[in-house]
Amino acid sequence: MAGAIDWLTADSPASRLQARAVRIWAIGGALMRNPLAALGIAIVLVLIVTAAFAPWIAPYPPIGQDLGNRLLPPSAMHWMGTDELGRDIFSRVVYGARITLLIVILVAVIAAPVGLIVGAVSGYFGGWIDRVLMGLTDMFLSMPKLILALAFVAALGPGIENAIIAIAITAWPPYARIARAETLTFRNSEFIDAVRLQGASSGRIIVRHVLPLCVSSTIVRVTLDMAGIILIAAGLGFLGLGAQPPLPEWGAMISRGRSFILDQWWVATMPGFAIIVVSLGFCFLGDGLRDVLDPKQGGKS
Amino acid sequence: MSFEPAASPDAVRAASGRGAFARLRGPAGSALAMVLTVALTFLGLLAITFFIGRVVPIDPVLAVVGDRASTEVYEQVRIEMGLDRPLVVQFFSYVGEVLRGDLGMSISTNRPVAEDLARVFPATLEMATIGIVIGVGLGVPLGVWAAYRQGSWIDQAIRVFGLAGYSVPAFWLGLVGLAVFYAGLGWAAAPGRLSIFYEGLVPQVTGLLLVDSLIAGDMAVFRDAAHHLALPALILGFFSLAYIARMTRSLMLDQFGQEYVTTARVKGVPEWRVIWVHAFRPVRVPLITVIGLSYAALLEGSVMIETVFSWPGIGNYLTTALLNADMNAVLGATLVIGAVFIVINKVSDVLYRILDARSR
Numbered sequence: 159m160a161g162a163i164d165w166l167t168a169d170s171p172a173s174r175l176q177a178r179a180v181r182i183w184a185i186g187g188a189l190m191r192n193p194l195a196a197l198g199i200a201i202v203l204v205l206i207v208t209a210a211f212a213p214w215i216a217p218y219p220p221i222g223q224d225l226g227n228r229l230l231p232p233s234a235m236h237w238m239g240t241d242e243l244g245r246d247i248f249s250r251v252v253y254g255a256r257i258t259l260l261i262v263i264l265v266a267v268i269a270a271p272v273g274l275i276v277g278a279v280s281g282y283f284g285g286w287i288d289r290v291l292m293g294l295t296d297m298f299l300s301m302p303k304l305i306l307a308l309a310f311v312a313a314l315g316p317g318i319e320n321a322i323i324a325i326a327i328t329a330w331p332p333y334a335r336i337a338r339a340e341t342l343t344f345r346n347s348e349f350i351d352a353v354r355l356q357g358a359s360s361g362r363i364i365v366r367h368v369l370p371l372c373v374s375s376t377i378v379r380v381t382l383d384m385a386g387i388i389l390i391a392a393g394l395g396f397l398g399l400g401a402q403p404p405l406p407e408w409g410a411m412i413s414r415g416r417s418f419i420l421d422q423w424w425v426a427t428m429p430g431f432a433i434i435v436v437s438l439g440f441c442f443l444g445d446g447l448r449d450v451l452d453p454k455q456g457g458k459s
Numbered sequence: 460m461s462f463e464p465a466a467s468p469d470a471v472r473a474a475s476g477r478g479a480f481a482r483l484r485g486p487a488g489s490a491l492a493m494v495l496t497v498a499l500t501f502l503g504l505l506a507i508t509f510f511i512g513r514v515v516p517i518d519p520v521l522a523v524v525g526d527r528a529s530t531e532v533y534e535q536v537r538i539e540m541g542l543d544r545p546l547v548v549q550f551f552s553y554v555g556e557v558l559r560g561d562l563g564m565s566i567s568t569n570r571p572v573a574e575d576l577a578r579v580f581p582a583t584l585e586m587a588t589i590g591i592v593i594g595v596g597l598g599v600p601l602g603v604w605a606a607y608r609q610g611s612w613i614d615q616a617i618r619v620f621g622l623a624g625y626s627v628p629a630f631w632l633g634l635v636g637l638a639v640f641y642a643g644l645g646w647a648a649a650p651g652r653l654s655i656f657y658e659g660l661v662p663q664v665t666g667l668l669l670v671d672s673l674i675a676g677d678m679a680v681f682r683d684a685a686h687h688l689a690l691p692a693l694i695l696g697f698f699s700l701a702y703i704a705r706m707t708r709s710l711m712l713d714q715f716g717q718e719y720v721t722t723a724r725v726k727g728v729p730e731w732r733v734i735w736v737h738a739f740r741p742v743r744v745p746l747i748t749v750i751g752l753s754y755a756a757l758l759e760g761s762v763m764i765e766t767v768f769s770w771p772g773i774g775n776y777l778t779t780a781l782l783n784a785d786m787n788a789v790l791g792a793t794l795v796i797g798a799v800f801i802v803i804n805k806v807s808d809v810l811y812r813i814l815d816a817r818s819r
Contacts, residue, residue, distance in 0.1 A: 297503040302759040313511040420642040430631035437626035
């Protein structure tokens with residue numbers, strides 16, 4: 159055990175693998191020393207575990223009606239009560255974790271690389287390419303995200319896939335800005351010149367040498383954006399444009415509960431708590447990650 | 460709901476960049492640069508709405524002629540509607556129509572979309588304006604307080620409160636607000652803008668009920684309108700408050716670390732003067748950008764709140780149109796909200812440059 163920790167905290171790592179492990183260990187340690195970040199990690203882990211093991215965690219099936227037990231208040235049998243079709247709300251919230259996680263991961267996987275590439279190309283080449291790409295980025299940045307997402311979903315048709323595409327289309331510009339700013343700081347540094355003199359193509363330089371250096375600040379930003387993505391997705395679900403019934407998407411569940419809000423408050427409120435907790439978790443984690451990975455921005459916001 | 464575009468400090472920094480027109484200097488140059496970027500951004504917005512209008516799986520010709528029309532009739536209508544022209548030509552004729560104020564007809568209200576939007580916009584404007592007044596009125600003092608007591612429990616409380624602004628869905632908070640304050644405590648009014656028996660009593664001048672009822676001198680209507688406005692505006696205000704307090708705190712912290720603040724204290728300047736006169740003065744300029752961004756975000760955020768509170772504004776109009784697949788209305792509302800959003804964004808950016816001595 160002590161040997162493993164020595165290996166993880168070595169001042170002069172002997173291999174690339176060890177260097178990475180040392181860095182991850184240091185980041186993890188710094189995160190765990192920050193109570194809010196540790197709470198964020200815990201919440202995100204709970205989300206992932208819940209999504210992975212939903213069938214074992216949920217006491218009832220998420221779909222399927224039980225009209226004899228409709229609109230029951232929270233109790234020992236049904237921790238969050240039941241909805242208008244007698245479905246156990248806790249079980250639906252548990253299964254809903256899968257949908258939320260899917261949306262968040264897919265949006266990040268689509269939007270972050272697009273933004274990274276646009277920003278790195280823009281910063282690396284400069285000149286008119288930079289002006290055109292950044293003009294486009296600024297244009298998207300100064301447009302209302304939610305409204306654009308709404309309009310895209312209206313055109314593509316309601317559904318969870320289209321909601322994900324619409325959110326991703328509106329989510330990439332901040333990553334392009336970050337990647338460009340990072341690229342500009344080391345575009346003229348010697349290691350880039352060295353690679354270029356070895357005959358590497360621009361594409362190779364960007365992919366192998368520029369992009370990896372932009373990753374850590376992008377990860378920070380993506381984590382901070384997660385809360386916003388979850389809220390937009392839930393908003394689309396609430397308006398009936400995201401996941402369609404009977405899928406247990408949290409926003410759509412709130413929308414179903416809207417008709418009962420005055421008498422059966424739990425139908426609409428319970429899924430909302432899930433959204434809040436998960437969004438807060440990503441906020442805490444993102445804040446903590448920023449303090450660790452990107453100290454120059456710390457305390458600025 | 461997303462208050463994200465405004466919510467990140469990056470957005471503020473990005474908004475303070477000079478962008479593509481960096482060579483234009485001075486207040487006049489800034490204003491010119493603003494007009495150019497606003498025009499370009501608006502053209503981009505038009506390109507997006509045009510593109511969305513093309514992507515829609517509904518064939519606009521079929522909607523006119525019906526599925527039983529013969530190929531000849533179909534072709535003829537297609538040519539009449541100008542859909543055989545190259546896309547670029549169609550785009551510029553679309554831009555021309557929009558600039559003339561022609562947004563097409565709404566299939567659900569059977570009226571020109573532009574007329575509908577002019578009718579519903581004041582309701583949104585009224586709610587968002589009261590919301591931003593609440594957000595600034597509470598958010599700025601809270602942010603200053605948090606910075607002054609950095610690290611104390613009050614700072615932590617304001618921080619958590621601010622994070623809640625990023626994590627609570629607005630439509631959910633609206634529903635909970637209705638359940639607690641309307642159904643539970645009976646403090647808030649029912650959803651809607653006025654009680655039924657007050658509707659249509661005051662002549663419409665500005666479309667802002669608070670103003671119109673004062674002009675008519677009808678205090679009962681004024682009180683009723685204010686009563687209906689209170690809860691949605693408070694909820695909307697909460698989201699801008701969260702962001703404004705967070706930004707004010709970080710701006711004030713930058714000032715408190717400066718030597719001139721220490722100098723003022725050493726000279727015996729009273730503490731309230733140090734805070735509000737010395738330290739706050741340089742913060743006012745960047746705060747304008749912050750407030751502008753959050754006002755724009757509020758207009759956008761009101762979409763969800765309006766849906767929950769049956770508020771007859773542009774957000775409600777947009778969501779109703781979405782559910783009816785009324786594309787002209789959807790695109791028209793998107794254009795108007797987008798245009799207002801862009802203009803507020805850019806105006807606050809230019810104000811920043813004109814007022815900030817360092818950027819001259």
